Amino acid sequence: MIVSILHRATGIALSLAGLAILTWWLMALSGGAAPYAAFEKAAHHPVGIIVLVGLTWSFFQHLLSGIRHLSMDTGAAFELGANKTFAILTIVGSVLLTAALWVYLLEYRP
Amino acid sequence: MSLGDSATPLGKVRGLGSAREGGEHWLTERVTSIALLLLGVWFLASLLLLPKLDQTTLLEWLHAPSGAIPMALLIVVGFKHALDGVKVTVDDYVHEPGNNFVINTLLLFLAVAGGAMALFALGTIAFGAIG
Numbered sequence: 001m002i003v004s005i006l007h008r009a010t011g012i013a014l015s016l017a018g019l020a021i022l023t024w025w026l027m028a029l030s031g032g033a034a035p036y037a038a039f040e041k042a043a044h045h046p047v048g049i050i051v052l053v054g055l056t057w058s059f060f061q062h063l064l065s066g067i068r069h070l071s072m073d074t075g076a077a078f079e080l081g082a083n084k085t086f087a088i089l090t091i092v093g094s095v096l097l098t099a100a101l102w103v104y105l106l107e108y109r110p
Numbered sequence: 111m112s113l114g115d116s117a118t119p120l121g122k123v124r125g126l127g128s129a130r131e132g133g134e135h136w137l138t139e140r141v142t143s144i145a146l147l148l149l150g151v152w153f154l155a156s157l158l159l160l161p162k163l164d165q166t167t168l169l170e171w172l173h174a175p176s177g178a179i180p181m182a183l184l185i186v187v188g189f190k191h192a193l194d195g196v197k198v199t200v201d202d203y204v205h206e207p208g209n210n211f212v213i214n215t216l217l218l219f220l221a222v223a224g225g226a227m228a229l230f231a232l233g234t235i236a237f238g239a240i241g
Contacts, residue, residue: 015192026231036165066143
């Protein structure tokens with residue numbers, strides 16, 4: 001239930017904020033030094049980092065619950081126990097992947 | 111049923127349902143999701159494998175066909191999948207036909223305009239002199 005709601009919420013976040021930022025990023029990249037400096041300034045701002053962390057978590061959560069939905073489309077894992085286990089695993093997986101990615105980006109990335 | 115027993119379950123419901131449509135939309139959403147699974151992982155892996163994330167490195171990456179082509183696919187399939195997904199939510203909550211049409215049409219325009227802007231920016235990088 002909660003994972004199904006998360007699938008929608010993260011999908012809408014990726015559709016609106018995610019694609020808007022992707023488009024902004026591409027336009028800034030192609031626009032020259034000044035537009036890209038403005039993008040980087042926003043991306044490195046604490047609020048910008050929170051938004052980007054939220055979007056990467058949305059990406060991983062939507063990806064994992066999307067795989068879960070695709071496998072359920074085949075009729076797999078409709079038993080209550082298995083269904084719940086996989087639902088919880090999508091949340092555990094998305095949080096771990098997001099944490100690993102951002103620890104790497106903020107601590108180890110040159 | 112004229113389709114006979116050889117039709118697959120999906121084949122049987124195509125063109126049926128209360129609105130006589132939706133089968134294609136349902137299938138498109140799933141096919142684009144599989145494509146985005148690959149393209150999304152490619153996008154993230156590429157960013158992680160680049161030596162640096164400064165403007166010059168990113169421009170070189172998207173100037174080369176190996177970066178520009180998957181990125182073009184990511185934009186087109188991403189906007190299409192987003193539009194299909196948001197439409198399901200709108201259809202679930204906005205039942206009045208007039209409002210439903212207006213919101214879905216605005217979202218269609220938004221997705222096409224956003225996709226065109228992203229593709230144009232990518233084209234400038236891919237076909238420009240930079241890199």
